[in-house]
Amino acid sequence: DAGVTQSPTHLIKTRGQHVTLRCSPISGHKSVSWYQQVLGQGPQFIFQYYEKEERGRGNFPDRFSARQFPNYSSELNVNALLLGDSALYLCASSLIPATGGYGYTFGSGTRLTVV
Amino acid sequence: QQQVKQSPQSLIVQKGGIPIINCAYENTAFDYFPWYQQFPGKGPALLIAIRPDVSEKKEGRFTISFNKSAKQFSLHIMDSQPGDSATYFCAASGIQGAQKLVFGQGTRLTINP
Numbered sequence: 001d002a003g004v005t006q007s008p009t010h011l012i013k014t015r016g017q018h019v020t021l022r023c024s025p026i027s028g029h030k031s032v033s034w035y036q037q038v039l040g041q042g043p044q045f046i047f048q049y050y051e052k053e054e055r056g057r058g059n060f061p062d063r064f065s066a067r068q069f070p071n072y073s074s075e076l077n078v079n080a081l082l083l084g085d086s087a088l089y090l091c092a093s094s095l096i097p098a099t100g101g102y103g104y105t106f107g108s109g110t111r112l113t114v115v
Numbered sequence: 116q117q118q119v120k121q122s123p124q125s126l127i128v129q130k131g132g133i134p135i136i137n138c139a140y141e142n143t144a145f146d147y148f149p150w151y152q153q154f155p156g157k158g159p160a161l162l163i164a165i166r167p168d169v170s171e172k173k174e175g176r177f178t179i180s181f182n183k184s185a186k187q188f189s190l191h192i193m194d195s196q197p198g199d200s201a202t203y204f205c206a207a208s209g210i211q212g213a214q215k216l217v218f219g220q221g222t223r224l225t226i227n228p
Binding site (some may be wrong): 004027035040041043044045058107109 | 151
């Protein structure tokens with residue numbers, strides 16, 4: 001079975017540009033969450049989506065947006081990129097948002113470098 | 116109140132030793148405490164998790180100890196192996212709408228042969 005798939009694996013963008021990151025959840029999983037992991041730190045929650053609706057948003061500026069499609073895949077969009085947006089962006093999927101003791105399954109992430 | 120504080124930042128242990136990583140939290144609404152293991156270039160992988168109604172949980176060589184009154188929990192790795200060298204994150208979540216995880220800062224563990 002395929003795990004959580006994220007694309008691209010790496011990309012380099014220039015300040016001010018826009019970026020779109022993609023995530024395909026595990027088959028059957030209907031909830032997708034996005035996390036930002038800055039080098040040397042723990043992941044920070046950005047968004048959670050379930051059944052195509054936003055279920056939670058972390059403390060990130062409006063430059064960050066996301067959506068979930070009917071097939072449960074998801075996109076994370078970041079506008080007007082700043083150097084500080086350089087990070088590993090992680091997608092996690094779960095059956096439903098309230099997964100109790102089972103937690104999420106994370107993808108390997110997209111490494112975004114802003115120059 | 117949403118923070119989870121993790122220590123130490125880095126840890127070096129000889130093979131067979133028992134590394135211990137500690138975490139502390141403030142928010143009493145947290146009710147799920149997982150530990151994640153992350154290798155370079157990979158996403159975090161769930162290792163073991165505990166709920167606050169038990170004080171200890173063991174899975175293989177990994178043990179979580181939980182002290183609800185002190186709002187602290189720790190990970191012990193028995194008979195550590197070089198393959199356990201990775202970054203370990205504690206996390207916490209609660210029933211507050213979205214099941215977001217609040218992560219600690221991470222501990223880079225090195226097991227020397």
